[in-house]
Amino acid sequence: MRIATALSVSLLAAASAFAQDLTPRGEVPDHPIAITGATIHTMVEGADPIEGGYVLFEDGRITDIGQGDRMFIATTRIIDGAGMHVYPGLIAAGTRLGLAEIGAVRAMRDFAEVGSIKPEVRAVVAVNPDSTLLPVARTNGILLVGTFPSGGLVSGQAGVIRLDGWTWEDMTANANAGIVMSWPSVRQGYRAFGGGQPLTEAAVRQRLEAIDRLFDTAEAYRDARAADPSTLIDLRLEAMLDLLPGVEDQKPLIITADDVERIQSAVTWAAGRGLKVIIRGGRDAPMLAELLKKHDVPVIVRGVHAFPRRNDSPVDEAFTLPARLDATGVRWCLAPRDVDEHVRNLPYEAALAVAYGRGLGFDETDAMAAITRSAADILGIGDDYGTLEVGKSATLLLTDGTPLEMTTRLDAAFIDGARVDLSNKQTVLRDKYTEKYHRQGLIERDN
């Protein structure tokens, strides 16, 4: 018997003998690259896939997309994509990749700062570029992730990182995608893992007042600083300024809320203060579609690998949430349920939503949009990522089928035009022990 390697990369010559954490990052070549003859899934809203199409990119940007034959300048490296598919790189909207290595070890946890209100802490600065978790996600086509702080009432600033880079600065695609907070409630949270504990009414009021006071203080601070630039700098309030109405490039508040009460009160409150809001969780969001649309509040669905809310709920309740939400016209994207080592399974959560949502009109294209275009838009990187369009970043996948299907093979991936290594620690261990059994004669060598 022999074991096939999933990564029989034959299209491009590239070294993949070492784990990513031991190899240099991908490099943007000094020549254009064209993938030709492939089906190009641009993921542009409403656009059909381009059969027999090509993508041309140079200096990290897409310079042309089209159908049929085209002449390329002589230096262009041509990748024959016949029978293959090109997709934008997958984007996992809410994770904590880079902030945690082994969750069970305290020294390896950098996602939850002490205290209740800490808008000043920034996720991107704590991202460990050499985390073994990052290349493992990348091997499955996840090329960008939102990395979110957690804990307390206001957790800190979410970042978006590319899963390749020498430093966290290289990797940063958006240093502040919004400030993460959780909405307090007297009711217990989602019953699945991580469901919040119920609070007393007094405790909820106290928290809500604390939030309101925080914004009042931030506005006063802004005015004070404007009137008198020598006003002492307060890092916490400084971090709040980007959220306030009237500021250029106003940042969203990313509020974790699953149930109808939380979503309703969070959105109503935020709208009253002129804030931009993203709801993260959104189990009951389909019930509040009109409210969400009225205030243009998008939803980050936290995966479908969750239990139904109640014992009597439909068994596929969590699986059909994307389909039910999509049908309402609310803007949304899909994040993985697991925020660490299982982020790589994001496309299969999207696929499950198709398996159970087809009857509601939810198809593979909708599912792909939820982990590419919509995720990019909601994370504030839509100008560069999420679709394949001329002028946008050449962050894309070359596969033999839809990324939603388990058996699909990923042959190559590019981030900002640089081809990235698809090996990782796990492939190195695979090769090491396969070699052991080759030598023992338990596994035949490949020819």
Next chain:
Amino acid sequence: MAARRAVVVGLALLLGSSAFAQPSSQSTSDSPLVDRPNGPKRAEVERFALVGGTIHAAAGQEPFEGTVYIEGGRITLVDRIGGEPPAGFAIIDATDLHLYPAFVEAFYEVGAPAPGSPGSPGTHWNPLVTPQRSALDATWPDEGARSGLRKLGFGVVAIAPDGGIFRGSNAVISLAEPSDDASGHRPLVLRDRVGQVMAFESSGWGSNRQYPTSQMGSIALVRQTLLDARWQSRQEGIASNALTPLEDEGVALWFDVPTELEAIRASSMAREFGRSAVIVGSGTEYQRLDALRREADQGDLTLVVPLRFPKAPRVKSLAESEAIDLGTLMAWEQAPTNLRRVQAAGFDLVLTTSKLPSGIGGRSGFHGHLRTAIEHGFDEQDALAALTTRPAALLGIEDHVGTIEPGKLGNLIVTTGPIFDKDTTILDVWIEGHRHEIGQPEAESLEGMWELTLAGRFRLDLDIDAKGKGVMSDPGMEVAEGEEAPTTKATLDRTLDTLTVNFDHEPFGMPGVFTLTGTVTGDEIVGVGARPDGVAFEFTGARMAPEEEVEEDSTDEDATEDDDDGPPEDLGGYPFGPYSVAQIPEQETLVITNATVWTVSDAGTIVGGWVAVADGRIVGVGEGSPPMLEGVRVIDAQGRHVTPGLIDAHSHTGTWSGGTNEAGQAVTAEVRMGDTTDPDPVNWYRQLAGGVTTVNTLHGSANPIGGQNVIQKVRWGAVHPTDMHFEDARPGIKFALGENVKQSNWGDRFTTRYPQTRMGVETIIRDRFIAAREYAANGMKTPTGRTDLELEALAEILAGDRLIHCHSYRQDEILMLCRVAEEFGFKIGTFQHGLECYKVAEAVREHAIGASIFSDWWAFKVEVQDAIPYGGPILHAAGVNVSFNSDSDELARRMNIEAAKAIKYGGLSPEEAIRFITINPAIQLAIDDRVGSIEAGKDADLVIWSGNPLSTMSRCEHVFIDGREYFSLETDMAHRERIASERERLIQKLMREQAKLPEREVGAGTDDAEERPRDPHGVDGPTRLGVYAWFYGHDGRMAAGASMCGACGVLPAEYLEMIQQEGR
């Protein structure tokens, strides 16, 4: 009301002798237990005749009028003729009153002291094992508790020691109040050492973890202790110790249980030792009635049932109702049906006032709840029996109490009416011939027109209404035409038979407040009064005969009561709650045709194939046209795929209520997961809906040698928990290595239990196997001839009869266990998780049947850093049998996708990959002769998928187990509709109550209601989802653009058709 409280016989008469007295009648104060009198002895009245009452002599007997004679504490005669009592009896006039036998409380917990500090002579090593305790050593229930029971009508109480597993023996004591004279009466002990009181107590998983930490550990301890007591009964030279009270196997085991499932567990335990079981239950017996019936048919089982009714859940807001599960709603509505249903199932149940939650009034709410149960159909005579004759017989005191018969104790209840009626008051409870006054008869109403004559001359009329409000008027006053006679308000105060009236006399002449105070006797009043100026006068009054009134229509209040829907329909099925199954599906004869059949056998995958099923077995598999089609169900599976039922070799579903881990000791081989099977969790159903048909239910990984696993089929709706068990499966046991067993992640307090290192893990395992080897060599006995259940299980491993399923991660520990297996000469079943098995495939291949691992889990703790998703495929390639498991109720719903990961990460063929969740785990669990492939002769455990089962975008459509269709999209749809309508009904019912909205008849009266569409998915108009619809604001319409109702999540039929037509 007659002056019934007067004892009309003079003391002198009592000194004479009685013609009625039984010769043996003994004065209750003639007792060796009482002291000499302090001063002259006081004569006590000891002969009573309760005359003229309605006597309910025994439950089930017609009441009759007569006289009850009590002498010296006992009933000496029940006289139906009702002649004049002879001299010497204190006569109690019981005319218009009812006499019942006083009640018997069968279970009342008292704090009994521990028998000795740990380690003191004769004590058991486990502080929860104290069978030698006695309830009589306990603090006597205090006066408040005693009078509380008496107020409810109880005359005797069986007290039981509280706390512990073996709690000690119970005893029956009298509730008579002792005399305050040392020479006076002392209440009786009617019977000591009635039974052994027990509970499956455990320390839980809190900070004070002591063996047992789990219910299954507790059960294992009970089993071992009963075995030890049996052994001890055959030994000589042991005078007495903790186990001595357990030696007599004729003593019933009384189990105090909090749930109906525990009742079944307790009954099974008693049956295992051939002992009688008395179950002090939960009030939820109706939720597992058939299983209890089955238990009772196989053994001796008596149920003592409390009246526990859950508090009504709050559902006023949408958020509240959204947070409430249907099971909670159903339990609220159905609890009052419990007694009737238990009785109807053939149990002569016994009632107890214990366990009434304080949130609903505690014990004092007993009669109210009992009345509710009677309104829900529980028979009054059964209620009476359940409080008198039955507990008396259960406690072995039926010669003394339970009926009103000569020879029995003078224990009676005197009431104003039938005892379970709402308006009835308990006046007295007689215990041992002593009268305990409980209630007052309701003071007679003063309602009516009273003509008063003040100072013999002045007439005033006092009109008193039903609510006791008074109005004074002057009948003699002349009133001009068209004017009303003046009146004034009179305030009334009543103390016993004295009535005081205050009123302003101004309208009648003299201004100022008059006061009248008189004694009322029937319709007359006589008294004195005073004018404002202080001048006193006498007055008299008489009540006028009421005018004949035309019967009025019933008041509004009555009308509301009439509107009451009456008792609800019984909700049943198993498990109780949503998705319950009324009847286990029939075993079908059927053929699935036109399918892609993944046989997972030499026959490979057959495109255009068929599978035939009969009598629970697969009877044929083939290609093309099937042979048998006449008169059988044919499922045309065009475009669909059929696989064997999926097997999950690592599950903890249904273990949470009994505990997943017995963490109290490093070695707990005696613990059995099968003792605490819980068929209730809806996660069983959810996994079934994902195609899982067989699971290996494993003990957790808290200790190197854990408990015995149980293999189960996902027979959702099983009547008895053990119906889930896979028949005659090879026994197994959980072992565990690494971080969990050395308590690495338990917190800083847990650093002293051996082992704390992987070195110690090996040592303790080898040590126990050496002990087991000796045990086996000694004929499966300890040196003293005892059976040791822990060593027995380990010896079975050595004999090859029990398979180890070993939680493990790192290659060093995996290799270690392989070497231990080599040393002791057995084959390991599986390495569970075994995430580094891929590093030592050659050893695993040789020493274990296989590796049952996660497809792609890693990085969640230190010892899984090197886990890789390529591990399974590498092991497979190296010749190891591999299965993928879930270890998660959530993941278990999509095991087909897990198998696909073997293709993704190892390039396996689909036929090889599907083995990871079918035949391979079957081989690992040694059940491959029954399940795991589609071959003639095997169990008909089959799944029909919408498409390729290894596609992420396929879903499960039908699941068969034993040839029974346990899941299908159609039945799931029916469940959803039933759930939606039941939720609607119950939430509406509660919401009306809580929002105090009037009852409204649906469909009656208004046109609007008549036009209301009955289909919840009707596109127009409000739906019968009622409240849901208007809160959701979509008025019952489908969520825009979707075909699923956003309110209830029910899949409409169109959707079902659509997905069936699409084919995947």
